[in-house]
Amino acid sequence: MPLTVITPIVLLFLILGSGAWVGLGLMGVGISSLALFRSIPVDKVLSQAVWNGLASPELVALPLFILMAELLFRSRFVDGLFRAIEPWVRNLPGGLLHTNVLGCTFFALISGSSAATTSAVGKITYGELTRRGYDKRAAMGSLAGAGTLGFLIPPSVIMIIYGVLSQTSVLKLFAAGIVPGLMLCLMFMGWLVMRALIVRDTPRAESADSRGLWTERFTALRSLAPFLVLMGVLLGSMYGGLASPSEAAALAVVTTMGIMAAEGTLTLRAIIDSCIGTARVASMLGLIIAAASFLSTAMGFLGLPQAIAGQIQSLNLSPLGLIALLLVIYIILGCFLEGMSLIVMTLPIALPLVTAAGYDKVWFGIFLIIAVEMAQITPPVGMNLFVVQGLTGESLATITRAVVPFFLIMVAMVFLLAGFPAIVDWLPGMID
Incomplete structure (x- = not known):
């Protein structure tokens, strides 16, 4: 490969590996590479790329969804989810371990962050599970694995960013994530059922007569009222054609x-803390988006995407073989990079390859988000692993071993989606 291709890649790993801010690191790579290999006004390229990256109207939804998640994190929302779910799963094989999966799934429907979903649900469920005698590793694995659904099930912050960077409809991406997200939820629960039938270490459920149990179940559903109201406002307004994603986010807040x-x-302290948290996260994401737009432009001037794409195309892989290769690359990169870096580094290269293989941009968005989910639970930088470690005090190695089955389920899900793209495409296809 020419020096114009190798140098930016080496710089990228050196700068990001040094612990520098991702946004500033990406800008540094772009500026250095253009200054070394191209005689063009870098300042003008930078200013134009930053403006183009941040001028998208769809980005207005980003801080609003973050604010909603910050507010929910400080409410008693998850307590109500646990009370509503607990009677329904108590007698299933695996018992209350399913509250981790279903709790994360429900919370993901109104939150756009994987780490926030894991933390919010784990603060309620983990202590309750260990108090009742459930296996700690099963509790940690199901929490870290299911927490990744915060990225896949809409609304998703990372979907908005992918949509802006790839010029894909955010509304269609939201629709595309619903079916795969619910399928992953069922697959996670299926694993917990299989594990319980094999290991047989689920604590005995509290005894109750059938009539009393059903009464308890339907009574507990009252706790879902706030969730149903919020989901109705958020998803109903978007898919009912009443509001854009940005307007729906404002209504949801x-x-x-x-x-x-x-x-x-709703205290003054909760509002202030939520606004501060939103400002921090939104500023960080804004810097990354601006830097990613500039880096993508810089790499185009250097011809890096075309060079790498040409190398991969020379392998003459089948569409499924290409997906397998990309998945291996993403798994390896995910061990060292967090999800946002993973997207902005690879999108200009991988997207043309995948679309040339016959997959559309919406499908690739879901593939990429599942790859980012895997990065959330792969050491040494898996964010969900650190969240669970903070909740439990267990070692990173113990948590990593616990989450392996859920990682493998995600791998299987990728190949399922590659073999049957309609799983992703049919619901977005219903949106004009």
């Missing part, structure tokens, strides 16, 4: 504050 006011958790 107002609804969340109303729910918190009704339950008595």
Whole structure:
């Protein structure tokens, strides 16, 4: 490969590996590479790329969804989810371990962050599971694995960013994530059922007569009322054609504050902390988006995407073989890079390859998000592993071993989607 290809790649790994801010590191790579190999006004390229990257109207939804998640994190929302789910799963093989999976799935429907989903659900479920005698490794693995659904099930912060960078409809991406997300939920629960039938270490469920249990189940569903209201406002307004994603996010923030006011958790301190948290996360993501736009432009001037794409195309892989190769690359990169870096580094190279193989941009978005989910649970930089470690105090090695089955389920899910792209495409196809 020419020096114009090798140098930016080496610089990228050196700068990001040094612990520098991702946004500044990406800008540094782009500026250095253009200064070394191209005689063009770098300052003008930088300013134009940053403006183009941040001028998308769809980015307005980003801080609003983050604010909604920050507010929910400080409410009693997850407590209600646990109370509603617990009677329904108590007598299943695996018992209350399913509250981790279903709790993360429900919370992901109104939160766009994997780490926030894992933390919010884990604070309620992990202590309850260990108190009742459930295996710690099973509890940690199901929490870390299911917590990744915060990225896949809409609304998703990372879907918005991918949509902006790839010029793909965010609304179609949201629709595309629903079916794969629910399928992963069922596959995770299926594994917990199989494990319980093999290991047989699930604590005995509390005894109750059939009539009393069903009464308890339907009574507990009242706790889902805030969730149903919020989901109805958020998803109903978008897919009902009443609001754009940005407008729906604004409505959801107002609804969340109303729910918190009704339950008595809408305090001035909660609002201030949520706004500060939102400002921090949104600023960080804004810097990364701006830097990613510039880096993509710089790499185009250097011809790096075309060079790497040409090398991969020379292998003459089948579409499924290409997906397998990309998955291996993403798994390896995910061990060293967090999800946002993974997307901005590879998107200009991988997207043309995948679309040339017959997959569309919406499908690739879901593939890429599942790859990012895997990065969330692969050491040494898997964010969900650190969240669970903070909740449990267990070693990273113990948590990593616990999450292996869920990682393998995600790998199987990728090949299932590659073999049957309609799983992703049919619901977005219903949106004009």
